[in-house]
Amino acid sequence: MRESLCHSNLVKRDAVLVNGMYLNGPTLDIKTTYKFVEDAVSLILDEAVRKGTDILEKVCEWQPPEKLKEILDLELREGGEPHSKILKRCQDVIRYSVKTGHPHFFNQLYAGMDPYSLVGRFIIETTNPSLYTYEVAPVFVLTEDAVLRKMMEFVGWQEEGDGIFSPGGSISNMYAVNVARYHRCPDIKEQGLSAVPRLVLFTSQECHYSVTKAAAFLGIGTKNVYAVSSDERGKMIPAELEKQVLRAKAEGACPFMVNATSGTTVLGAFDPLDEIANICQTHNLWLHVDACWGGAALLSRRHRHLLKGIQRANSVAWNPHKMLTAGLQCCAFMVRDKTGLLQRCHSARASYLFQQDKFYDMNYDTGDKSIQCSRKPDSFKFWLLWKAVGTYGLEERVNKAIALARYLAVEIQRREGFRLLMEPEYANVCFWYIPPSLRKMPESKEFWEKIHNVAPLIKERMMKKGSMMIGYQPHGGRANFFRQIVISPQLGRADMDFVLDEIDKLGKDL
């Protein structure tokens, strides 16, 4: 009876029963379970790291949800399973997961498998720290500080500023809206929304959807996000911004912030920051630059002109998990302010965590700047990667990605059946595929309706085959087009050719 109640090898003769539990010895015998970790790590290395980046392996092994539920046997039961079975489950999980580190994964604004940031992630997962205080995460508090300082140097803030890593660019943009509003109306922290007039923020129609989400989440209201028109390349038109600001003022509202985008999500466009900063200066508006995607260009001496004027921003969001392959998630939110604005805006001074009588310099307890409590040390994997390849290594990756995107654009213009939306400025290459059956057709409404169906069908075929993943979308009245994103440092010219060959192979009968 005793034996069946607990882990038999842990029960000692002098076992004492309290509340029905034997208290001698641990519940988990880490020495015997260590072998499981060893086996699992070797499986992960083989299945997810080696095969996951092998060009000859599939990017995905697609199954419809009902079928996948069956394969995975998701039900959680009373009894546990032996290690051999759990290892088999790990193998299945990897098998049916998309290999986002595979060179032919082009679906998102992140890709590639960098070995250094991967090891950084392993270390983070195994040490499992939380970044609120120096006492519990001494190394990671310091690496966050070092990475933020370096990123701010590349933003061009000579005097530095302040910042925090957040769990996503969307959250960074929410921070921006919140800090900008607090800066304008400090009473809001205590008085709430009753203390503020109708606040209006401005952003281009091409901006990331998180700006609208932030407005909804923070009680600004989505109708108080004034969309500013962009030109045909997707860049905000400064004269239109000025018009919108004047409109808000004429309505008696209170304009407080402009969100400019450096590297828009679909087209990869860069808003003209200097001209936007001039307008912000005239009207006393907080300038936030969403450089989540395009921030990486700051590391390139050749391409940093795309963000000319960014040093005039009041805040910047930049995701090293995108172009710089630091691994999800790795997102910096930075403010130029050095007066502790971030801290004042978000602090709650929890006395059980941020005790005022600690034995070390409490300025290193940075957690109260954050809206989170527990927080992963996302900066660390980027720090390790930066250490390993250096600034020049990062610069080379950015330059190579943009050069490959340019090569792809040239190929698209050269090949029959492909049509480029526009010359890429960055690593987004947007294009249509026109199957042979449509190539002689006049470009009528009917033609574009047919083209609209082409990309979704090819996408379905590539996923079922598992050969690659590339995104598509309609955009501002344009029929569905492919958006190829070039990031992985594993890529070369042959991979660009492969994309076009494969699309042609998959779609030539349409």
Ligand SMILES: *Cc1c(COP(=O)(O)O)cnc(C)c1O
């Ligand atoms: C990706 C992206 C975001 C959102 O970042 P997440 O980390 O995915 O939340 C915000 N803005 C732009 C321009 C982006 O490309």
